[in-house]
Amino acid sequence: MEVERILNYNYIQEKVKVFSWQDIKYIYEIHYYQDFNEYYEEVFLLDIVFIIFTIDNKQYSVKIRFYEVENMNLYIGSKFIQIVCFDIVDIKDDGWSSLNYLVHDLEQDGDIKFYCNKIEIISVAESNYKL
Numbered sequence: 001m002e003v004e005r006i007l008n009y010n011y012i013q014e015k016v017k018v019f020s021w022q023d024i025k026y027i028y029e030i031h032y033y034q035d036f037n038e039y040y041e042e043v044f045l046l047d048i049v050f051i052i053f054t055i056d057n058k059q060y061s062v063k064i065r066f067y068e069v070e071n072m073n074l075y076i077g078s079k080f081i082q083i084v085c086f087d088i089v090d091i092k093d094d095g096w097s098s099l100n101y102l103v104h105d106l107e108q109d110g111d112i113k114f115y116c117n118k119i120e121i122i123s124v125a126e127s128n129y130k131l
Helices: 009-014
Strands: 024-036 042-053 057-067 072-073 086-090 101-106 111-114 116-124
Touching: 009 116, 057 111
Parallel strands: none
Antiparallel strands: 024 042, 042 057, 057 116, 072 111, 086 101, 101 111
């Protein structure tokens, strides 16, 4: 996954010295909504606030916006959505779809899975959420 294609990825790098997508452990907040792209076409966006735990035992909330979301699956089996092995796969060059990314949890058999065209880091903040 080429992180330089993720808008504002430097927000994570500035706060979290050593980061991996597998540091994401929970989904804290989800906002799925309709908006318009630069061509005034209706598209769906997804804002997710993830809770990450770093190697140095710090906790952060990371808000990520996913643009032009399609084929979304989300399973909520308890009051927390736990992420075991979060992954973002760059599928732009696969030729199967016009979408650029597959976003999913590798271990949880599709608890969260969707495709999108663009990813942007909105904010990163140290947190102390009680989970």
